[in-house]
Amino acid sequence: MNSNTLIAKDIQAGYGQKNILQSVNIHIPENKISVILGSNGSGKSTMLKTFCRLMTPTAGLITLDGTPLSQIKSKDIAKSIGLLPQTSIAPEGIKVAELVSRGRYPHRQFMTGLNKDDYKAIEEAMEAMKITELADRSIDELSGGQRQRVFIALALAQETDILFLDEPTTYLDIAYQIEILDLLKELNKKRGTTIVMVLHDINLSTKYADYLFAMKDGTLIKQGTPSEIITEDTIRKIYGIDSVIIRDPISDSPFVIPVSAHDNYLS
């Protein structure tokens, strides 16, 4: 059985008294790559955290294959849903392979060392992120792009059918961004992993995503394929800016060109 149908019904969540998510309904497209777009503070991370039960919804219900998350043991959820948080930290001086091995936590029996399955998963995760050669290096010696790949490998070693990634490419240069997104795309194609990620680059989103979700002020204002929802109107709604939309000459996906106040362009 593939456990990967994740559905949220009317969920609300927030911090203390402050409610952030306002009645969000979402069915995560299985075996697809979805990207969540939205301005800073629109609640994207909050939504990811709620799905990965770092936060409990104050109202509504999230179900995994029909069972409410609250009724599944944390370790069992962690075998189905993985997360790369917006910021990751690692103990100083830890070796890459050892850090990746931490992803095996939900699979490990009480008080046992790593077994054959664990080593296989760790190896595959490092191969998938092309960091096998870095296995014995200390995490402190790596570049930003390499570090991020290590942290993604940690989540991959978890061997989940669903993977959430919160801004996996932020702070990386364009070459690293493409590299990481390509690796994720390959993972999705090879293993059918359901991927949901937050990206800030709209044009990379349309290039890689099968499905887009647009968030504003804690609500989901649009969802659909890139061609369906990337319109000048949606971009204005999400980010409050004017834009012109053309076609990406390579992939034929929509390509957004923002309009600057200095452009003397009348839309």
Next chain:
Amino acid sequence: MNSKKTQLAYIIGISILILALFISITYGVKSVGLSDVIDAFIDSNSTDYNVNIVQARIPRSVFGLIAGAALSISGLLMQSITKNPIADPSILGVNTGASLFIVIGITFFNLQSKLSYIGVSFIGAIITALFVYKLASAGYGGPTPIKLAIAGAATSTALSSFVSLIVMPNSSVMTTYRFWQIGSIGGTSFDDIKLVLPFILIGIILSILLSNNLDTILLSEDTATALGLNVNRTKAIAAFSGVLLCATVTALAGPISFVGLMVPHIIRMVLCSNHLHLICLSGIYGASILLISDVLGRILGRPGELETGIMTAIIGGPIFIIIIRKAKVQSL
């Protein structure tokens, strides 16, 4: 992973520990030889003077071993759950908290048994640890190493003055307390060892059972939770074990500082972050450091001896300064 280095660390550690134990038993105001030690084990009823000296020193050495291991593991646990390289029973003010409660117990409630010392010591320790951590968490940036050090030092000072306030006017308490105030393993007996052993074992076994969880907790809280770890429960059990370990030692030996700070830190630096090994190695090296400090106290203090607590402070102080300078730029 990295198993050669780890194996080597065990071999060296155990060798040092055996050596330290041997010196601790043989060396003193009156030194004895290996044959006396062997005789002491073979013939427990011997009336030979040297053999009797050995028999008298054994409890002290065994207690030192237990205390060093316990304090060191206690520091390790506190560092891991606070993700703070300078968390340690003495820095968090836990020792002074335990002292205050014991003094209150002796003075106002006429506590006599050592078991009751352990009880109040534990309560005092846990309250102080929580208080200091809360104090350091206030304001921007959460409980940073520096803030934790300041909060711990301030609390410790305040609590010490309460201790003085209570002890000064009570000359009878004063006499008992004077020995106890500076940590010393000098006067310990086999009965003491029997008393503390269950508590220490609970603390160490719990922490070993937690080792996988502690590995995971060193990642960000979000990652740990996403991996299915119950972060708060892990922290609570680890804090319980850490405080139990140091409160038990403190109740009998008085505050012995810096062991829990320097040993885990150095082992972490050299060997990284697998908690099963960190716990075992911290125990082994912590025990050695305490025994060596105790022996040095006997050498430097001739013809009397310097308390163990003074020696660990002399050795640990400079290391503390090095760690806190490094901690300014890095966390765990």
